[in-house]
Amino acid sequence: MADDTVVIVGAGPVGLLLAGDLRTHGVPTVVVERLTEPMTESRASTLHTRTMELLERRGVLARLGELPGGGPGHFGGMPLDLTAADPGHPYAGQWKCPQTRLEAVLQERATELGAVVRRGLRLVALRDTGGRMTVEAVGADGRRESLTCSHVIGCDGGDSTVRRLGGFDFAGTDARREMLRADVEGLHIPDRRFERHSRGLATAHRWPDGSTRVMVHIFGTAPRRRTGPPAFDEITAAWAEVTGEDIGHGRPTWLNAFDDTRRQATRYRKGRVLLAGDAAHVQMPVGGQALNLGLQDAAELGVRLAAHLADPHDRGALDTYDQLRRTAGARTLTDIQAQSFLLLGGAEVDPLRELVGELLRLAPVRHRLARSISGLAAPADATTSTDPDTRTTERTHTMSRLTDKTALVTGSSRGIGRAIARRLADEGALVAVHYSTGEDAARHTVELIERDGGRAFTVRAELGVPGDVHELFLGVEQGLKERTGETALDILVNNAGITTPAGVQPEDVTAEDLDRLFAVNAQAPFLIVQRALGLLRENGRIINISSGLTRFASPDQAAYAMTKAAVEQISLHFARHLAPRGITVNSVAPGITNNGSALFDIPEAVEQMAQFSAFKRVGEAVDVADVVTFLASPDARWVTGAFIDASGGTLLG
Missing domain, CATH: 3.50.50.60 (FAD/NAD(P)-binding domain)
Structure with a gap:
């Protein structure tokens, strides 16, 4: 092998x-x-929303064919419409396979x-x-x-x-509680959904093939020690004790018991x-x-x-898997433990069921629980360890400031762009993740966003070539239309850019180099803003990523700095132009920021670079992303035409 x-x-x-x-x-x-x-x-x-997304991206749903809806969901046997997790999602609810x-x-x-x-x-x-x-x-x-x-x-x-x-x-x-279940042919009993009787709980559901799945629990009974499935006689006796019905004439095709371990x-x-x-x-x-x-x-x-x-040598990838999935698992197990108590408890849980029933009438409660069950809720502690692309600050993720907003982030397959896309999605925005060549990296950005409960899709377009902006917006409009039914855009982040290779002196920059730098870093952002104007809603947001190098001399990046200075002019003049529509336009200038390159794995180099910042550390991508997210939010409605220094005090001198 x-x-x-x-x-x-x-x-x-x-x-x-x-x-x-x-x-x-x-x-x-x-x-x-x-x-x-x-x-x-x-x-x-039963398949939930997050799982349906994963299967769709892998082409598995197409192989499975059309799946029937799974009907309304529940929390501990109490009705809960799982579409409350994301009413506009194509796979909101639950599905049967x-x-x-x-x-x-x-x-x-x-x-x-x-x-x-x-x-x-x-x-x-x-x-x-x-x-x-x-x-x-x-x-x-x-x-x-x-x-x-x-x-x-x-x-x-x-x-x-x-x-x-x-x-x-x-x-x-x-385990402290157990439920018996069986698929039985030849039964003619009414369907019932978590029906509570004085002695226990009973559920019956007729499958399309005519068989009936029955599930039954007798309140207060402890699980039996078993070496195999329960006998059908045991299930029929429990069913009769709880419901008073005789199902012994049916023919079982599957017998099973599960508990609350x-x-x-x-x-x-x-x-x-x-x-x-x-x-x-x-x-x-x-x-x-x-x-x-x-x-x-x-x-x-x-x-x-x-x-x-x-x-x-990248040991962080598997450590991150361990941390993320243990956190998600612990959260889910806690929710399930609460549900099992509500579901299988007897009269002693009735007051709690009444209280939870009242809470379920509140939309925020339904939203929170539906997202958790659907796999769309992010862990309360979503910190990661070693990968700068996935590192976040400690926060509780809430779908709040940007709920129902749409965003395009250019160059968001990695680095600062990826962090911006993730933060906007954290706040509820549907994000178009643009890339030029790194398809796998862009898909990974989407996977990270979706794992944390957000929504995103990829868009490919090489910038700086003829037809680039047209290709970009064809993909953006198609992705928005499929997911929202319209092509409206709320947030545009011009992040994509290229730099002069390190060590290239100003006298070595060719005319071709300048043409390429200006095409990608200045012309493309201008044309993207121009093209987006027809899609941007009132009170929209445009954030252009500049550089601290427009205020800090570094001769080997003179040509690059020229293009970023042009970006700042785009922000200044479009801010005046778009103010009547309530659209703000601002520039954000990062300093030395960990973009995941090999240079940031060298402690000596990181220590040297850290000395430029007033805080004596290099920036992380999320440091810049948080600034951009603020400017994209309603909180920044009174800020436009601004140059925001996000260099960690590098420009203080």
Whole structure:
């Protein structure tokens, strides 16, 4: 096997989605599964908004075909319309797709992309052999086999062998309540949704094939210790005790019990072994959240692991996966714990249910809970560690100042542009992420935004060439129309730019160099503002990114500084021109800012650069992004035509 092969243990939806994602990045991938054939059990069937987005971007929704809506959602059995998360979203609400169908499509995608799925292999040992992992497995015929790989990913469910062999701590609490469920043919009972009786809770739903899924819980009963699924007699007895109905004449096709166990791995990564899905967290599968949480783990891990394998010295990618998904998992498990208490508690929770019912009448409460269930809510602590493109300040994310606004940020596939796009999305804006050549980087920007609960789409256009602005706005207008039904724009950030190569003296700059610099840095922003005027709504915002070099001499960047001075003139004169429409136009001038280049990995260089700032540190992309976000907000309505020094005091002298 190739040196960078990844072995995924578990061919469920989480493992198969991850396998396909890794293959899109060219990572050799082998999926090991103990079952010789795919499962035929019903299991999970609900997909939420965030998951639908992930599947659409991967072309999986097109393969699945039209999915039926899943009806209204709930919070702890209390009605909650999940479209409250984002009423204008094309996948607002919840959708139904049998897990068996989803697994088949995900396996088809993964194998088409080149992943190898090996069934009938049971994992028995893991060994780190000095920079490599050895996976020992036993086949259905009893033969032992060794696989060597770079990383092992446990996607093998709540009873994960990878988690056990990898020595992961699995903290939490054991089950206190249990619900029985079955798919039964030949029943003719009324549909009921979390119907509370004096003795317990009952749910019945007729599937399109005519079978009925029943779920029942007797208040106050503790889970039984089981070595397999419950007997049908046990389920029929519980159903009769709660509802008074006899369902014993039906023919069960699937029997199952689930409980409110809450456990989570204390870390999702130990060296070259990682966890995703139920291998990393076990929770009550209320409303299908377990499947969705696992698929979102896989989507995050795929891009992070691929980035790490492309640059093994970048240790932050996998650490960021661990931090982000543990935070998201902990938040979801807390919400599920609250729901299980409301759902399966007896008369003792009635006062709390009454109070929560009153709160659910409040739009902000419905919005918060619907976003959490839909996978659109960002962690309360969204700090990351080592990647300057993903580092943010500590904040609680709220969809507030820019809700229902639209934004275009040029050059937002990385660096300051990426940070600006993320901050605008944090505040609620739908962001068009523009790039010229870095398609993968732009898609990663969108993934980061969507992971944090925001909305974004990519737009490609090479600036500084004939037809550039026309191509840009064709993509912007199409993306806005598809997502909002109109092409109106509220915020324009001209961030894209190119610099003179370091060390090039003024006497070495050619006429061709100047033409290229002015075409990208000055002409394109002017024409973009000009073209945007027909789309910009009243009280819109234009922010042009200049440079501290227009006020600070650095001879090797003389030509670049000239173009940025032109940008400041664009801001000054358009500010006067657009004031009657309430549109503000301002310039922001960063100083030395960490853009993720290799230079910022050299401590000595960073220390030297830090001395230019009054704060004795280099800027981070988010430092500039926060300034831009303020200027894009209603709070900056009285600021226009301004030059904003965002250099950390470098220009103080």
